Amino acid sequence: MTIFRRSFLQSLLGGGLALGAGTAAAVEATEANNSGAGDEKPFSFAFLTDVHLPAGKPEIAQRVARLVDEIQARPDAPGLFAFGGDCVKAVDGGQADDDTLAQFKGWRSSVMERLHVPSITCIGNHDIRWADRSKETPGSYAEKAKAIAAYDMPSRYYSVDHGGWTFFSLDTYHSDGCEVDETQWEWFAAELKKSDKPAVVLTHAPLFSVTHFYEPSTDKGLGKGYVVPAGWSPQHLTKIRKLFRENPRVKLCLSGHMHTVDRVDVDQTTYICGGAVSGDWWGSGKYLDCPASWMQVKLYPDGSWSHEHHAWS
Numbered sequence: 001m002t003i004f005r006r007s008f009l010q011s012l013l014g015g016g017l018a019l020g021a022g023t024a025a026a027v028e029a030t031e032a033n034n035s036g037a038g039d040e041k042p043f044s045f046a047f048l049t050d051v052h053l054p055a056g057k058p059e060i061a062q063r064v065a066r067l068v069d070e071i072q073a074r075p076d077a078p079g080l081f082a083f084g085g086d087c088v089k090a091v092d093g094g095q096a097d098d099d100t101l102a103q104f105k106g107w108r109s110s111v112m113e114r115l116h117v118p119s120i121t122c123i124g125n126h127d128i129r130w131a132d133r134s135k136e137t138p139g140s141y142a143e144k145a146k147a148i149a150a151y152d153m154p155s156r157y158y159s160v161d162h163g164g165w166t167f168f169s170l171d172t173y174h175s176d177g178c179e180v181d182e183t184q185w186e187w188f189a190a191e192l193k194k195s196d197k198p199a200v201v202l203t204h205a206p207l208f209s210v211t212h213f214y215e216p217s218t219d220k221g222l223g224k225g226y227v228v229p230a231g232w233s234p235q236h237l238t239k240i241r242k243l244f245r246e247n248p249r250v251k252l253c254l255s256g257h258m259h260t261v262d263r264v265d266v267d268q269t270t271y272i273c274g275g276a277v278s279g280d281w282w283g284s285g286k287y288l289d290c291p292a293s294w295m296q297v298k299l300y301p302d303g304s305w306s307h308e309h310h311a312w313s
Contacts, residue, residue, distance in 0.1 A: 065111070124257065171184060
């Protein structure tokens with residue numbers, strides 16, 4: 001495995017941004033600012049997103065299992081795995097029941113049953129079994145039940161503490177669009193006020209990201225601006241920014257969905273889009289010049305952190 005880090009351009013809403021594609025210059029300033037002070041031992045976790053593990057592809061399942069084993073065998077093995085959604089290939093279309101069950105079963109055997117440490121997962125758009133949606137009781141979110149069970153999630157959104165930090169897993173995809181729904185929002189806002197522990201937020205759709213502008217389809221040409229699909233970020237981002245300004249404990253937000261890598265600093269919060277373990281959905285290995293990758297994050301008791309992206313094949 002190789003490590004690739006990104007240089008960054010300053011100034012985006014008062015912060016910085018980094019566009020990641022392949023191997024770039026090390027970001028010494030970023031590492032120094034977020035590496036923690038003194039000799040306090042950090043809590044390390046692995047962030048893997050957009051694995052898109054298919055059924056009936058044993059060679060891919062074996063590669064994913066090998067990756068999980070290699071991460072756990074590292075000298076700095078993580079104390080937690082965080083998964084950013086789209087763990088299975090796709091169950092959100094017209095997939096047959098047996099294919100859907102095979103995908104979730106494959107994830108259990110290739111990933112969940114191999115873990116030596118706890119995990120936390122957020123639901124991606126391709127993890128949602130829309131065929132299971134109940135029109136009579138839409139509030140039951142039955143379309144997400146299979147993912148919740150397969151990923152050992154207590155609910156479609158939740159929080160848990162690890163290493164002196166709080167991890168929030170949010171649910172961003174719904175039948176009426178991409179957003180943090182009102183019930184979830186009220187819970188999240190209230191939970192943030194209950195503690196001053198530093199926090200990490202996991203979402204599948206990026207809360208803030210410049211990866212959208214990687215996509216050639218968004219560039220409509222000179223004088224026509226950019227058109228970003230509604231499903232690429234949740235609605236009400238200004239509301240989210242305000243909430244985080246009011247709750248500076250939110251230090252880091254991690255996401256997936258875009259299969260590319262960036263870093264955006266807004267106020268006191270950093271937003272990182274974590275690429276994709278599957279790269280270009282198990283094709284050539286790269287998507288828009290971003291290689292298949294996973295990320296290691298180290299969290300320090302003082303609220304600082306550091307991270308490294310690891311390309312893999």
